[in-house]
Amino acid sequence: MKIILSPVDQQQGGSPLPLYRPGPAATPGASPDQPFVKGGRTAAPGAMPQVEARLGLSDRFGSWLARCNIGRFSHVVDAGLYALGEAGADSPVLVTANYKMSFDRLRSALAGRACWLLVLDTKGINVWCAAGKGTFSTLELYDRLTHSRLAEVVAHRQLIVPQLGAPGIDGLALKKHSGFEVIWGPVRARDLPAFLDNNCVATPAMRCKDFPLAERLALVPVEVSQAAGKALLLIGIFMLLSGLGGEGAFWPAVREMGVFAAWAVAAGVIGGTVLTAALLPWLPGRAFSLKGMWAGIFSFLSLVAGHGLVAPQHMISGLEAGAWLLMSTAISSWLGMNFTGSSTYTSRSGVRFEMRRAIPLQAGAFAAGLLCWLAARFWL
Amino acid sequence: MAPERPFRYIDGVVSLELDQERCIGCGICLQVCPHAVFELADDKARIVHRDHCMECSACARNCPVQALRVEAGEGCVRAIINEMLGRDCDCC
CATH class of the missing domain: 3.40.50.11600 (Rossmann fold)
Structure with missing residues (x-):
């Protein structure tokens, strides 16, 4: 039949x-x-x-x-x-x-x-x-x-x-x-x-399909594990670059800027996954890339406030901090935008709409942050 | 009345269209919509919360007279990127 x-x-x-x-x-x-x-x-x-x-x-x-x-x-x-x-x-x-x-x-x-x-x-x-x-x-x-x-x-x-x-x-x-x-x-x-x-x-x-806190949090481990591979690769690259720059031997040079880089990447990942999911209704903006951006800024500023605890021997310069503000926020905004796929109320037209606008900004912010960071490590 | 929707995505982007001339007021769209987008008034369906639509296409697929149209698809960044790259999406 x-x-x-x-x-x-x-x-x-x-x-x-x-x-x-x-x-x-x-x-x-x-x-x-x-x-x-x-x-x-x-x-x-x-x-x-x-x-x-x-x-x-x-x-x-x-x-x-x-x-x-x-x-x-x-x-x-x-x-x-x-x-x-x-x-x-x-x-x-x-x-x-x-x-x-x-x-x-x-x-x-x-x-x-x-x-x-x-x-x-x-x-x-x-x-x-x-x-x-x-x-x-x-x-x-x-x-x-x-x-x-x-x-x-x-x-x-x-x-x-x-x-x-x-x-x-x-x-x-x-x-x-x-x-x-x-x-x-x-x-x-x-x-x-x-x-x-x-x-x-x-x-x-x-x-009606809602999206309560418990359901959003249940999704976080999968979001984190999907982001973890690329985040670890990024951390590895920054550690290597940090080791190659500076004046001393490789490993002390890694510790100078590499440890903070690892924390800053983690701050971006936490912002775009844990914080975006947990704070979804309260983060400003409708677009998930905006929500992820605010979560990233919050996450990175928390890291700066507590950085004495995580990397006490390293004084971060203004340029390095600015570089990571851009890159952490870009990572968080990107991952936040990816959370649309797990959410219960985003439309395809809306996701296309925000991707067209957000991806160039995310890429631009990351590239600008990377240039600042390379300048801080190799030329200044 | 349907309960107040706690979340709303970007306004003014949704492709949902309802042809009221064709609508026979069967109410299936009200049953299958997960975001209470429709209401029934004077034996016709009506879009009352367009910006709550997530383009899942449940209404269009089940409309007996094809009065509904929507550009269907998953609202998912990975799915859209994979589609642009011509790959199958295995994200969810």
């Missing part, structure tokens, strides 16, 4: 019908890589893997590692249909992504309930990002429910799809081709019990 794509699908998809390649399918019974499967649940087409709502230690540890950017892209579950608790022919079907954190959030929100969980193969990406990228899609949902023989498992014809999956899923096209009606679930999994008890009607608050 062929799915006729809506005009929006045709606008956005490259080839209209991607080849369907089933990945590893979920199977009943625990396997070494799916230890959270506790057994099998009998259904018309055969036994379905069964999971429980309670998260085990290894589930929590896995989430924690993913939050630290360790094995984040292999933190996955097999796609397919899972029974949560004693799911039967009348139990609701909830659709999710095969990022394990998404799957775990969903099942742990449904403690004490019997449901079917239909996991789409999104290559280990969460629902919202996968919907934006086109892997959490109408076609994948259609293929997965056909492959799982969902029509034989349940007597009803309704799917609860997370609202944030809507950028990828055309509910009316799915209904037309599969007979399953899409009911848009709440944004947050934790609202599901209230949603289900309310006859699957969401309140306006359940429909």
Whole structure:
């Protein structure tokens, strides 16, 4: 059977019908890589893997590692249909992504309930990002429910799809081709019990995506780890240049300006990641590059105020301090702008708008700062 | 009424367009929008908070009469840079 794509699908998809390649399918019974499967649940087409709502230690540890950017892209579950608790022919079907954190959030929100969980193969990406990228899609949902023989498992014809999956899923096209009606679930999994008890009607608050402090801070370790590699390279370069300049031997010369350089780069990274995320609503400006800039200035001035503690033997000159004010702020502004990708409310047009204006300024500030620093190290 | 939105990005840049002539007032856009951009008045959808739109395209994809248009895409610096360089984005 062929799915006729809506005009929006045709606008956005490259080839209209991607080849369907089933990945590893979920199977009943625990396997070494799916230890959270506790057994099998009998259904018309055969036994379905069964999971429980309670998260085990290894589930929590896995989430924690993913939050630290360790094995984040292999933190996955097999796609397919899972029974949560004693799911039967009348139990609701909830659709999710095969990022394990998404799957775990969903099942742990449904403690004490019997449901079917239909996991789409999104290559280990969460629902919202996968919907934006086109892997959490109408076609994948259609293929997965056909492959799982969902029509034989349940007597009803309704799917609860997370609202944030809507950028990828055309509910009316799915209904037309599969007979399953899409009911848009709440944004947050934790609202599901209230949603289900309310006859699957969401309140306006359940429909809105916010961005509270705890969610912003949870993103910080990944932001820092993504910035860390380039920051360490930059620190290495400044240490080397510091060692090559000056009048004494290499290592004493490294200590003269290199130690402070390391701290100043770190101040830029902290400004653009930790401070931008934590202080997002209070930093001036709408553009993230501006927010990052203010966070960077604050971060660097804090370093200058406390520099006696971090590099007591080194007196920073005005030129060196000015150089690092420019470079730290540029780093922080750049990283702050990168936080748009993790935020929940930035538009593509807006990001393009600020990139066009901010990148030349960030590059200019960094280049000017670098010239000042080289002048301070080699010519003055 | 939808709750007050705590965050708002740059004003006046969003590409969202609603053709009210075509709109049949089904209200799906109100359901799928994560930032309460729309409201329903006189059996038609209406854009009330354009600057809250993040161009996720949930509304356009699910509009049964194609009354909505938006230049969709992720609001993400890495995604835009990778796209300019012709690479796949693996950032999130």
